[in-house]
Amino acid sequence: MPVLIVIPARYASTRYPGKPLVALRGADGVAKTLIRRSWDAAMQVNGVDRVVVATDDDRIADAARGFGAEVVMTSVDCQNGTERCAEAVANLGGGYDIVVNLQGDAPLTPAWFVEDLIAGLRANPQADVATPVLRTEGRALNGFLADRRAGRVGGTTAVFGTNNNALYFSKEVIPYTGKTYADADETPVYHHVGVYAYRPDALASYPTWATGPLEQLEGLEQLRFLERGTPVLCVEVDGKGRQFWELNNPQDVPLIEAMLQEMGDS
Structure with missing residues (x-):
């Protein structure tokens, strides 16, 4: 089952323009761009046949080629990463099972x-789309809540049923819990990890569907699948003591750099 990893990257982010080219300093003191660190992360994954960067911006393309990445140019009309992945696969001629x-x-x-x-x-042949979820500890949950209090959009949370199919994803913290958690406490809130795996037919169909009201309100691309009645399988992953955070806002840069330092990641 050939597997392709696509790293979609655009320069014109509404919240953080130029984000893929932002430099993050690791534990060794060396600064690497976000797109470089994303590429390095992809290259560590076992069982993958090909990795490409998909972008519509020459600055990102030049930077990616500069560290040896394969680049697929895509349209400026892609509304989100899933649409960009679909176009990249089409430009490559398909041929991938996942x-x-x-x-x-x-x-x-x-x-x-x-x-x-x-x-x-x-392991779930009936599923066409899957995404990881990570049970939060108090430290991460408190970070989400602090972002919301400050009016920032932080991490995305997920709720799912007994069959592990997603019920909803939100930039609000769901489900509600009125408890206070210490940093090391396990909580009932799941952090949605911004990675997706698609079967090719589901991915190819996605750009043909109109954007629904929930996707528009939340700004979350995966809600288009739910609004169309396509289940999204939530795969729980184990953090194994590592910290996880996305770069959503400029304020996240020092936070991620501190995590790289703490975990000894270069």
Whole structure:
């Protein structure tokens, strides 16, 4: 079952223009761009046949080629990473049984998150789309709540049923819990990890569907699948003591750099 990883990256982000080219300093003191760190993360994943960066911007393309990445140019009309992945696969001529969308804003994504995601989709032949979820500890949940209090959009949370199919994804913190959690406490809130695995037919169909009201309100591309009645399988992954955070806002840069330092990641 050939597997392709696509790293969609655009320069014209509404919240953080130029985000893929933002430099993040690791534990060794060396600064690497976000797109480089995303590429490095993808290259650590076992069982993958090809990795490409999909972009519509020459600055990102030049930077990616500069560190040896394969680049697929895509249209400026792509509304989100899933649409960009679909166009990239079409430009490559298809031929992959599973396509992974490793979004270029999650440099702390460990390889086993993606490996477990691929395994989860393979183990559930009835599923066409899958995404990882990570049970939060108090430290992460408190970070989400602090972002919301400050009016910032932070991480995305997920709720799912007993069959592990998603019920909803939100930039609000769901489900509600009125408890206070210490940093090391396990909580009932699941952090949605911004990675997706698709079967090719589901991915090809996605750009043909109109954007629904929930996707528009939340700004979450995966809600288009739910609004169309396509289940999204949630695959729980184990953080194994590592911290995970996406780069959503400029304020996240020092936070991620501190995590890289703490975990000893270069």
